[in-house]
Amino acid sequence: MSDFYIISVKHTRSDQRYITLWGADDCGYKQRLNTAGRYTEDNVRARLGYYNSGSSTIAVPADVVERLAVDGDSRQFVGADPAPGVPRVLLNVRDVWSELILNAVEPPPYKVDPQYQGAAVGKVA
Numbered sequence: 523m524s525d526f527y528i529i530s531v532k533h534t535r536s537d538q539r540y541i542t543l544w545g546a547d548d549c550g551y552k553q554r555l556n557t558a559g560r561y562t563e564d565n566v567r568a569r570l571g572y573y574n575s576g577s578s579t580i581a582v583p584a585d586v587v588e589r590l591a592v593d594g595d596s597r598q599f600v601g602a603d604p605a606p607g608v609p610r611v612l613l614n615v616r617d618v619w620s621e622l623i624l625n626a627v628e629p630p631p632y633k634v635d636p637q638y639q640g641a642a643v644g645k646v647a
Contacts, residue, residue: 525560525584534577537636541612554609576630586625614638
């Protein structure tokens with residue numbers, strides 16, 4: 523069984539440097555992996571339409587997300603909830619979105635329309 527991160531398609535805007543993830547227990551939004559929630563496969567599959575809708579969220583295995591993560595700029599998180607070490611983040615770029623969508627737990631029922639810098643509005647990555 524795998525753990526998953528829930529990627530927030532809805533709450534990631536094109537002016538953001540990093541992709542937004544869900545916090546633990548369906549609470550809040552995070553951009554650093556070390557503060558984001560991890561969800562069990564059983565939990566994700568039990569509520570697949572909620573966690574992997576496509577229009578709002580996609581559920582991606584933790585190992586895929588962690589492989590795509592890069593070191594973020596800790597200066598961008600000054601004043602945010604404290605977390606030790608260098609922040610690991612997902613860059614809000616086409617290539618990362620393409621990998622996330624390709625590796626979603628299942629193909630989502632609705633179109634994934636991520637907003638990232640340079641994305642044409644209404645186009646899939």
